[in-house]
Ligand SMILES: Nc1ncnc2c1ncn2[C@@H]1O[C@H](COP(=O)(O)OP(=O)(O)O)[C@@H](O)[C@H]1O
């Protein structure tokens with residue numbers, strides 16, 4: 094066997110955490126290795142070290158027998174490593190072509206040859222069956238396409254080793270299938286693939302070997318044929334995990350949220366939600382299924398007062414909610430778990446404790462007459478950190494120090510620990526590990542059981558299917574069908590999501 | 596502002612503005628060709644040093660480093676350039692020293708901001724205060740330079756009707772040099788590999804880094820190159836326009852240049868156009884003083900260019916979008 098990548102006894106600590114603890118791992122030619130682990134397990138740190146982006150404390154990394162030094166990303170690239178980063182590494186204001194060629198630009202002397210570059214991008218995209226428009230500006234493109242650009246960037250050189258750090262977190266089921274196919278083709282042509290993911294189904298479908306990290310340590314290696322999804326989940330979290338959500342029947346009450354004939358425009362001024370009406374009852378979870386970019390984001394923002402409604406009204410328990418006043422809407426009993434937790438959910442440079450009371454820091458008992466009471470805040474933060482299992486050395490730490498799953502738990506803890514009538518949860522488990530997904534799902538179900546109406550918006554069809562009491566399928570800014578959650582047909586909903594009717 | 600003008604798209608705005616300027620120009624030219632030519636020419640004379648100074652800002656900020664120390668950079672360069680020229684009796688050596696001073700000053704800025712990761716505004720302020728203090732302290736009266744740069748006509752171009760007289764005659768070498776350098780910087784930023792990398796570093800250093808580009812190197816080089824231009828302008832102002840060194844001769848030009856850079860959307864040609872407009876406003880206000888508009892106090896007339904700058908900034912502010920990573924420290928392990 095030809096070993097492409099060999100990591101031996103690698104350790105790396107950040108202040109307060111041992112992100113990688115004596116990890117040894119190898120990837121052979123033509124092999125797909127899945128690297129599995131909860132959020133914060135140290136997967137990204139490990140692959141960043143391979144790419145020269147993180148300085149290991151000890152241990153060695155060799156690619157095709159040659160060692161890679163810290164800081165030498167260019168060397169990693171020239172040794173045939175391509176990497177798709179968990180956080181997109183694209184320049185938003187530049188075109189697709191400019192982004193793809195960056196770092197090794199076709200040129201004549203010191204000048205760029207954009208014509209050659211454009212042609213190269215077109216051919217590259219054709220070769221891998223990943224369609225992109227070379228002239229679009231990246232920030233105008235939906236995330237799914239941005240991910241495609243990242244992958245094309247990695248595939249541009251003749252690579253021997255492809256590292257994918259959670260590439261499927263933002264993709265639709267069809268896009269995921271496409272990507273898995275790309276991976277299989279690459280492996281068949283001799284490329285080694287190191288594939289980081291949380292999604293057990295993908296691991297089972299594509300991996301030759303599975304390596305599991307937990308708390309920075311390598312806790313096991315297996316193959317899909319030796320285990321199943323439950324087994325993988327258990328290795329990952331170190332305890333039994335129930336993948337199926339356990340919930341009783343819904344006891345739907347009166348209408349708590351009604352949207353009437355609402356029209357909303359997106360940031361570019363196009364109509365994203367058209368003449369939209371919807372009723373959400375107390376004690377039910379209404380799932381909105383749909384491929385991303387069909388108006389879900391605008392719908393959620395308009396309901397929560399973060400985006401202007403061109404027409405229509407939103408009523409919370411019969412009272413008209415104001416347009417463009419998120420605070421007021423919140424005070425009416427609407428909780429919002431936003432799609433983009435980094436941007437809309439947290440203040441990264443504030444402490445975890447402050448983030449937990451972000452929407453009530455000025456209210457009693459957290460403040461009296463404009464003076465904050467830190468004792469009350471600390472007691473409350475301590476309780477929530479415990480209750481919601483937020484993994485951190487201290488609630489005084491900055492929110493930015495948390496891993497993705499734990500950030501999401503902070504948002505969920507803040508939003509669900511209040512008097513509420515309506516919960517609007519947008520992509521609540523995006524990029525979150527299995528253990529936390531189970532936890533967040535249970536929290537949503539218990540919010541439902543205490544009488545709140547839950548509007549669940551997710552691009553993850555499995556999530557919609559396992560949680561929803563009713564399912565609304567959204568396409569092109571409208572609801573195209575509403576079905577009971579019980580016994581809903583995956584295939585049928587998939588077709589509706591794609592805009593097909595019968 | 597943005598709301599009010601939201602429905603008019605930027606292109607038609609620019610078009611209207613250009614058309615208006617042209618119409619006014621032609622009208623003035625027809626009405627009084629000599630005066631018009633001399634106003635436009637002195638607009639060039641005033642505007643070009645500012646345009647070049649804003650190139651310093653563009654070079655730095657396109658790579659993500661805010662440099663409010665342009666003022667101090669020019670002051671120091673003018674100082675060393677002038678005294679070296681006065682001592683050696685050679686203005687070419689003076690100019691070279693000025694350029695080197697600019698590079699050195701900017702290198703210190705780069706060191707503070709990139710290597711030591713200091714706050715970029717504070718680093719720039721340090722440079723300004725240091726420059727102002729040092730030059731006033733070391734200032735000696737009575738020094739002179741052997742000669743100043745000559746003013747001359749460009750042989751053929753100056754005879755082009757209409758624009759020849761305004762742009763290609765009776766200017767000093769810095770004006771002509773600027774006419775070459777500014778488009779060259781535009782080409783550098785938009786048409787070369789270096790420019791693409793510089794822009795990527797200024798927009799998203801993480802993505803540049805993962806593409807194997809050294810963020811630190813790109814920033815260092817851009818800041819130091821910018822410093823060379825700053826040194827050139829400082830040296831030229833003392834050796835050409837004025838022919839002497841006076842305390843605080845820059846008089847805020849470094850900050851005006853930053854405003855012009857913003858007005859020009861970090862685009863060299865945009866900043867150039869803005870600087871020339873500003874220069875024109877200044878030339879016009881001088882002209883008005885010469886003509887002696889009696890019922891308006893002089894102070895108000897000298898205010899004209901500044902009022903103009905403020906108005907222009909207010910009207911264009913809404914749509915301004917600086918390089919995304921500007922002013923932020925790049926730490927590798929956070930990528
Ligand atoms: N630059 C950093 N500074 C401090 N801590 C970090 C940094 N990067 C990662 N960590 C910490 O290291 C641990 C592993 O993170 P990471 O490798 O991103 O996990 P994963 O990719 O498995 O979710 C986490 O606890 C995270 O908070």
Ligand SMILES: [Mg+2]
Pocket residue numbers: 133136137138179258
């Ligand atoms: Mg990660």
